[in-house]
Structures are given as C-alpha cells and as structure tokens.
Amino acid sequence: MATEHSKSAARIMIAPAVFLLLVWMLIPLCMTLYFSFADYRPMRGVFDAWIGFDNYVRFVSSSSFLSSVGTTLWMVGGILAITITGGILLALLLDQPMFGQGIVRILVIAPFFVMPTVSALVWKNMFFNVDNGLFSYFYKFFGMQPYDFLSQSPLLSIVIIVAWQWLPFATLIMLTAVQSLSSEQLEAAEIDGAPPLARFWYIILPHLSRAITVVILIQTIFLLSIFAEIFVTTNGAFGTRTLTYLVYQRVLESQNIGLGSAGGIVAVILANIIAIFLMRIVGKNIDN
Amino acid sequence: MGRITLEKVQKKFGEVEVIPPLDLTIEDGEFVVFVGPSGCGKSTLLRLIAGLEDVTGGEIRIDGQPATNLPPAKRGLAMVFQSYALYPHMSVRKNIAFPLKMANMPVEEQNRRIETAAKALNLTDYLDRRPGQLSGGQRQRVAIGRAIVREPSAFLFDEPLSNLDAALRVGMRLEISELHKKLETTMIYVTHDQVEAMTMADKIVVLRAGHIEQVGTPLELYHTPRNLFVAGFIGSPKMNIIGGETAARHDAMHIGIRPEHMDIVESGGSFVGKVGVAEHLGSDTFFHVHLAEMDEPMTVRATGEVGLRYGDTIHLTPQADKIHRFDKKGLRIA
Numbered sequence: 001m002a003t004e005h006s007k008s009a010a011r012i013m014i015a016p017a018v019f020l021l022l023v024w025m026l027i028p029l030c031m032t033l034y035f036s037f038a039d040y041r042p043m044r045g046v047f048d049a050w051i052g053f054d055n056y057v058r059f060v061s062s063s064s065f066l067s068s069v070g071t072t073l074w075m076v077g078g079i080l081a082i083t084i085t086g087g088i089l090l091a092l093l094l095d096q097p098m099f100g101q102g103i104v105r106i107l108v109i110a111p112f113f114v115m116p117t118v119s120a121l122v123w124k125n126m127f128f129n130v131d132n133g134l135f136s137y138f139y140k141f142f143g144m145q146p147y148d149f150l151s152q153s154p155l156l157s158i159v160i161i162v163a164w165q166w167l168p169f170a171t172l173i174m175l176t177a178v179q180s181l182s183s184e185q186l187e188a189a190e191i192d193g194a195p196p197l198a199r200f201w202y203i204i205l206p207h208l209s210r211a212i213t214v215v216i217l218i219q220t221i222f223l224l225s226i227f228a229e230i231f232v233t234t235n236g237a238f239g240t241r242t243l244t245y246l247v248y249q250r251v252l253e254s255q256n257i258g259l260g261s262a263g264g265i266v267a268v269i270l271a272n273i274i275a276i277f278l279m280r281i282v283g284k285n286i287d288n
Numbered sequence: 289m290g291r292i293t294l295e296k297v298q299k300k301f302g303e304v305e306v307i308p309p310l311d312l313t314i315e316d317g318e319f320v321v322f323v324g325p326s327g328c329g330k331s332t333l334l335r336l337i338a339g340l341e342d343v344t345g346g347e348i349r350i351d352g353q354p355a356t357n358l359p360p361a362k363r364g365l366a367m368v369f370q371s372y373a374l375y376p377h378m379s380v381r382k383n384i385a386f387p388l389k390m391a392n393m394p395v396e397e398q399n400r401r402i403e404t405a406a407k408a409l410n411l412t413d414y415l416d417r418r419p420g421q422l423s424g425g426q427r428q429r430v431a432i433g434r435a436i437v438r439e440p441s442a443f444l445f446d447e448p449l450s451n452l453d454a455a456l457r458v459g460m461r462l463e464i465s466e467l468h469k470k471l472e473t474t475m476i477y478v479t480h481d482q483v484e485a486m487t488m489a490d491k492i493v494v495l496r497a498g499h500i501e502q503v504g505t506p507l508e509l510y511h512t513p514r515n516l517f518v519a520g521f522i523g524s525p526k527m528n529i530i531g532g533e534t535a536a537r538h539d540a541m542h543i544g545i546r547p548e549h550m551d552i553v554e555s556g557g558s559f560v561g562k563v564g565v566a567e568h569l570g571s572d573t574f575f576h577v578h579l580a581e582m583d584e585p586m587t588v589r590a591t592g593e594v595g596l597r598y599g600d601t602i603h604l605t606p607q608a609d610k611i612h613r614f615d616k617k618g619l620r621i622a
Contacts, residue, residue, distance in 0.1 A: 187340050188373035192387035192434070193361035202386070206377040 029268075035261035043255040055262035064246055065263075069270070072242040075159055076223045080216060082163035087170025087215065088208060091178045092200075094171070105175075112168040116228040123161045124150065124233050154238040161229050166222075170215050177211035178204070213282045220278060224271050243267045290351065290441035290474030291316045292337060297346035299332055299498075306332050307498040309346060314442075314476060314491075316351075319468050321477045323485040323521070324495035330478045331446055333495070337476065338367050338444050351441065361390075366435035367444040370451060372427045374419040374434075380406075381415040384433045391438075405433040408467075425456045432467070442474035449484065461487060482522055486510070494518050516618035519544045525574060527612070528586045534558075540613035540621055547574060547587040549610035552594065557603035561586065563596050577602055 036055055039048040059065060094105060111119065127134050128149040136146035149157040181204065189199045225244050230236055236245045247267060251260030292314040299307040307329045314320050322330040335341040337348060339360035348356045355363050366387075374383050381402060388398045406412045409429040419427055428448060435443055445464070449457045465488050468475050479485055485492050486506045494501040494509065494517070502514040506522075513519035519527050527544045535543045551557075564576040564585050573594055576585035588604060596602060613621040 182371060182373065184369045184371050184373035185375060187360075188367065188369060188434075189375075189386070190340070191338060191360045191365065191367045192438075193390040194386070195361075198390060203375060206375075209377075 032261045032264050035257050036265050038258045038261075040257040040261075041255055042257065051258070055258045056266065059250070059259055059263045059266060064241065065243075067239070068241050068243045068246040071155065071239060072224065072244070074155060075162070075226065075240075075242060076220055078156075078159040079163045079166060079223055080219060082159065083166045083170040083219065084212060084215060086163070086167050087174045088205075088212075090167070090171040091174035092204075094175055095178045108171055109168045111165055114165065116162075116165065116226075117232055119165055120161050120229040120232040123157075123164070128157055128233075150233055151238060154234045154240045158226075158229050158233060158240055161233070162223065162226060166219055169219070173211050173215050174208060177208050181207045213278075217275075217278045217282050220274060221271070224267075224274070243270070290314075291349075292442060292474065292476075293349045294337070295347040295349070297333075297336060297348060298344045299329075299336055299341065300344045305498070307336070310498070310500055312493065312500065312503070314474060316474055317472045319465075319475045319477065319488060319490040320493060321479060321485040321489035321491070322493050322495055323479055323482055324501075325521075326480055328495045329498035330480075330495050332498075334367075334444055334446055334476060334478045338365055339363050364441045365444055366438050366440035366442075367446065368428075368431045368435050368448045370447045372419075372431040372448075372451075374427055374430055376419055379416050379418060380411060380422070380430050380433075383419065383430055384415075384437055387434060387438045401437045401439075402433075405437045408436075408470075409433050424452050425460060428452065428460055429463075432464070436467070436471070440473070442476060445475065445477040447479055448477075449479070450481075457484075464488065483524060486522070492522075494521060512620065513544075513612065514620050516542060516544070516614050519612055519614070519620075525587045525589075530582060530586075532581060534581060535613075538611060538613055541616045542614040542618070544612035544614065545606045546610065547589040549607045550586070550588045551605050551607060552588065552590055552596075553603045553605050555603050557605040559586070559604040561602055561604070563598055563600045563602050566596070566598070575602070577604065 037050055037052065039046055039051045039054070041047075090108065094101070094108065098104070114122075125133070130136055130146050130148045133146075135149065139146045149160075185203055185207075186199060189203050194202060226242060227244055227248065230240050230242065230245050231248075234240045236249060241249070243263070244267065247260050247263040249260075250256055250263055254260075294310060294312040296309040296311060297307065298305070298309045310333075322333060324330050332341060336343050339355070339358060343356055346356070347354060350363055350365070375386065378386065384402050384405060385398050388401065393401075402415070403412075406415055409432060411426070411429055411433060414422060414426060414430075419430060422430065428451075431448070448464075449460050452460060461484060464475075464477075468488075477484075477488060489506055491503060492506055492509055493503050496517055502509060502518045504512075509518060509522045513522060513527075516529065520529060523546055525547050527546050528550070529542050529544050531542045535541060559577075559579055559581075561577040561579040564578050566576070567574040571592070573590045573592075575588045575590065575594075575596065577588055578585050586604070588602075590596075615621050
C-alpha cells in the first residue's frame with residue numbers, strides 16, 4: 001500500500017502537526033535551559049545571562065530538594081498502590097453480571113471527568129473540612145473528635161484525593177483485561193483444585209500483569225506533575241511539597257526564575273530516568 | 289474407579305430446558321462418547337458432570353457417592369477443554385504441575401509424575417517452554433498431561449480435537465484411544481464428529497435436544513439404529529432414507545438403506561436412476577444417483593473403480609437383510 005509517493009505525501013501532511021508540537025515543546029524547554037544558567041530575578045531587576053551551574057548547585061544542595069523528591073515518591077507510590085489494588089478489585093466486581101451494569105460502569109468512570117482543581121476543592125470543603133465536612137460528621141455521629149485530615153495527615157489526604165481521580169482509569173484498563181481472560185482457563189483451574197484465592201493469584205493476576213504495567217507507566221508520567229491538588233489544599237505546606245511544587249515556589253514565590261528553571265530541568269531529567277526505567281519493564285512484559 | 293451415574297438429571301437455563309430429566313450410567317473404565325449435532329446439550333451434560341454447571345434437578349453419583357453438590361475440584365475428575373485452556377504465563381512443566389501443586393503434593397512426587405507423563409506424551413523436550421511456543425498438537429498433549437498427572441477417576445474431553453487439522457486429528461484420536469487402553473480409566477468424550485465417536489467409543493450416547501436417542505456400542509448403533517435420527521446421524525456417508533410407496537411395500541413409513549448395502553446390478557434392480565456426481569476416493573467410489581421417486585439423490589458405494597459416467601442409467605438392488613424399517617413415529621420396526 002505505502003508506495004514511495006504516498007509516503008512522501010504522508011510526511012508533508014503530518015509535517016505541520018509535528019512542527020507545531022516541536023515548537024510547542026522545544027521553545028519552553030530551550031527557554032528553561034537558558035534561564036537555568038542565568039541569574040534572573042525580575043523583581044530585583046537582576047539579570048546575569050551566565051552564572052554557570054550555580055543555580056543547579058543551589059537547587060540540588062538545598063534541604064528542600066531531597067525532601068521534595070521523597071514527598072514526590074511517596075505521593076506517586078501511594079497513589080499507584082491505591083489505584084492498582086482498588087482498580088483490580090473494582091474491575092473484578094464490575095465484571096460480575098448484575099442489574100444496571102452499564103449505568104454502574106459509567107458512574108464508576110465519572111470521577112475521571114472532574115477537573116483536578118474542582119475535585120480537590122470538593123474534597124477539601126465537603127469531605128475533609130473539620131467543621132462541616134462529611135467525615136467530621138461521621139466522627140461526631142460516633143461521638144469521636146473530628147479528625148483534621150488536611151493539617152494532621154496532609155500527604156495522605158492529597159494521596160486520597162488524587163487516587164480517587166485516577167481510580168476510574170485504573171479500573172477501566174483492568175476491567176478490559178479481566179474481560180479478555182478466557183473463562184475456560186478459570187474453569188480449568190477450578191477443576192484442577194484451585195480455590196478462589198489461588199485462582200486469583202495464579203491465573204487472574206498474571207493475566208493482568210501487562211495491564212498493571214501499562215497503568216503504572218501512564219499514571220507515573222501524569223502523577224509526577226501533580227500540582228492543582230496541592231495548590232488548592234495545602235499550598236505545599238506540612239510536607240506536601242513535591243518537586244513540581246518546589247519548582248513553582250522557586251519561580252513564583254521566591255521570584256527566582258533562574259533557580260526555578262534549574263529545578264525544572266532537574267525534574268525533567270529525573271522524570272526521564274523513571275520513564276526509561278518503566279519503559280524497559282513494560283517492554284519486557286509485552287514481549288512475553 | 290470411576291463409575292458415574294446420572295439419575296433424572298435436568299438442566300434449565302432460566303425457562304429454557306436444555307436437558308430434560310435423563311438417566312445414564314457410565315461404567316468404570318468405559319470410553320463413552322456423547323455425540324449429537326451442535327446445540328444438542330452434549331457439552332452442557334459434560335459440564336454438569338464436571339460440576340461447572342449446577343444441575344436443576346436430579347442426582348449425580350460418582351462411584352456411588354452423591355456428587356451433585358460437590359465443587360468441581362472435589363469430584364476427582366479431570367477435564368480437557370476445546371481451547372486446551374493452558375495457563376499461558378506458565379511453562380509446560382508448571383502447567384502440568386498446577387493441579388498437583390494445588391493438592392499440596394510433595395515436590396519429588398510432583399516431579400516423578402510430571403516426568404512419567406511427559407515421557408508418555410513425548411513432551412520431555414518441551415517442559416521448559418511456554419504454551420505459546422508449542423504447536424496445536426503439542427498444546428493438546430500438554431492439556432492431556434495436566435489431566436493424567438492427577439490420576440483422576442474419570443477424564444472428561446470437551447471436543448478436544450476440533451481445533452486441530454485433519455491429519456493431526458487422526459493421530460491424536462489414536463493417541464487418546466491408546467491412552468485409554470493403557471490407563472483403563474473412565475473417559476467421557478464429547479464430539480459432534482460421528483467418525484470420532486465410531487472409532488474411539490466403547491459406548492456411544494446419541495443426543496438430540498437434550499434427549500438421549502440411543503445408547504450402545506458403535507456397531508449396535510450402526511446395525512440397529514433405534515430411530516430415524518440415529519440412523520441418519522451414524523454412518524458416513526449418510527443412510528438413504530426412502531419414504532412413500534417404496535417404503536409401504538416393506539410395511540413401513542420409511543426405510544433406510546446404507547450406501548454400502550446397495551448393489552449395482554446389470555438390469556432389473558429395485559431402483560432405476562441416473563448417475564449424478566461421483567466422488568472417487570480410490571478404494572471406494574460414491575455415486576449420487578437421481579431417482580424418479582425421490583427428491584434427494586441416493587448415495588451408493590461401489591468398491592474400486594466402476595465404469596459409470598455422469599448421466600448413465602443405473603440399476604440398484606438393496607441387500608435384503610440390510611434394510612432398516614421405521615414406523616410412523618420414526619421408530620425402528622424389529
């Protein structure tokens with residue numbers, strides 16, 4: 001089908017899109033790179049185009065850097081753990097024949113359509129709020145002291161909010177994987193004497209391994225850049241400052257564009273290391 | 289041991305009765321084949337015995353013990369599925385070991401059984417491969433291996449050869465028959481292919497719409513089909529069924545004559561017709577003969593090569609003692 005002629009025609013036709021994408025990504029990246037080597041503090045009127053690696057050294061050696069990397073990993077890890085276990089369990093549940101299956105499935109997917117800022121605000125004001133949040137109401141109902149989620153365990157609170165948003169995605173991917181498992185395999189395992197838990201462990205879980213790696217890969221890429229949820233709820237206080245948030249603070253709160261840009265480049269490098277690492281795992285899994 | 293009895297076993301899916309109450313006894317060590325057209329309930333019946341479906345009514349006994357409400361694992365039966373249902377992420381060795389592992393068998397005993405089974409099924413060189421790296425016939429053997437290591441009281445086969453090509457199917461048919469002779473374990477085998485049924489079975493159960501039409505040895509079914517359905521289903525090519533006046537002359541509603549029981553004569557036969565399509569198999573030739581009194585062509589077997597051409601006039605005489613007679617209800621007249 002693909003003759004030489006149609007190949008070149010295809011190239012010409014996708015060229016504008018590729019060009020736009022390149023411009024869109026390369027210009028900000030180049031500007032960040034440029035600023036990261038500059039001492040640029042607009043509010044103080046300082047601009048020195050070349051100060052070498054000073055910004056990098058300062059960013060990496062500050063005490064907030066390591067703690068923010070740790071926070072990021074905890075956050076991403078916690079969300080992945082919740083969404084994957086929850087996603088698998090929900091998928092198994094939704095796979096059961098039941099009344100109103102179509103509607104239930106749509107409802108389960110619904111959180112995915114809520115914007116991050118909105119969902120964070122809803123959680124903050126309607127669920128986590130000490131005075132009139134739903135959870136406080138439950139605590140009071142059982143005669144207990146209301147628990148202030150956002151100030152007493154802020155990292156966990158944000159993990160819960162984001163996990164709630166991403167659970168539908170994980171569920172959806174897992175559900176399609178669960179549905180593609182041949183029922184004869186499960187029946188064979190049943191006859192072979194495997195009780196339900198063994199069937200889950202030896203048959204269903206290995207079958208889901210590919211879906212799980214895909215979910216980990218895609219979610220990690222998105223979760224590394226969580227911002228709105230932190231901004232709206234804790235503003236990066238109480239140990240919820242991730243690497244992304246630290247970069248934001250350096251640029252906008254400290255008004256140090258050079259330092260922030262250096263942080264941004266560091267974050268890009270770290271994210272790429274993780275992505276390459278994950279891609280290898282996924283590739284290996286898909287080969288089998 | 290593996291004596292399986294079904295008493296008034298019935299299965300309904302909602303309001304639809306797939307299997308009306310039926311009785312059947314499968315003796316220990318028998319090779320029983322359930323055969324029938326697709327949708328006749330033969331697979332459902334097998335799944336009821338396996339415990340993969342719950343019976344709506346009636347009783348299943350295995351070796352005299354009630355098994356109606358036992359979970360599949362507790363029935364001591366092994367099943368080979370049409371799709372083989374191998375576990376794709378496990379090596380052949382682990383596939384075969386799975387039922388043993390689930391039974392918490394000591395590893396040495398597991399390995400001993402796996403080696404024996406692998407040797408018997410020519411799988412020794414493939415034990416470390418994954419099912420995806422095997423051919424269809426090898427996968428089939430792995431599925432059988434997984435069944436035999438458990439030393440079950442009976443084997444259940446659900447159309448195990450239908451995914452194989454014709455040559456391989458003949459080979460596997462022999463292997464399964466030999467396995468049965470060697471193990472002397474009860475085997476229940478579901479197929480829609482009457483050739484498989486005839487060649488392998490000790491006892492054939494012909495099913496139609498959940499009803500048992502006839503139970504008997506392959507030759508009993510061939511020589512004395514109980515009704516028109518069995519007569520038409522068993523035998524290849526199909527028996528010629530003739531109604532009308534010709535049948536009336538034999539005091540029957542229908543008569544049936546197998547293609548191999550029809551002789552070609554020079555002149556003065558019972559039937560005169562024109563030769564239609566001829567199928568030359570070398571050893572035999574099957575002629576489709578168009579008769580004036582029948583809509584459908586009659587099939588006639590001639591041994592070796594016969595000098596008949598398309599459009600020739602042919603005279604036929606049935607072998608008198610090989611005519612099957614059926615009454616109004618389609619039942620055999622003795």
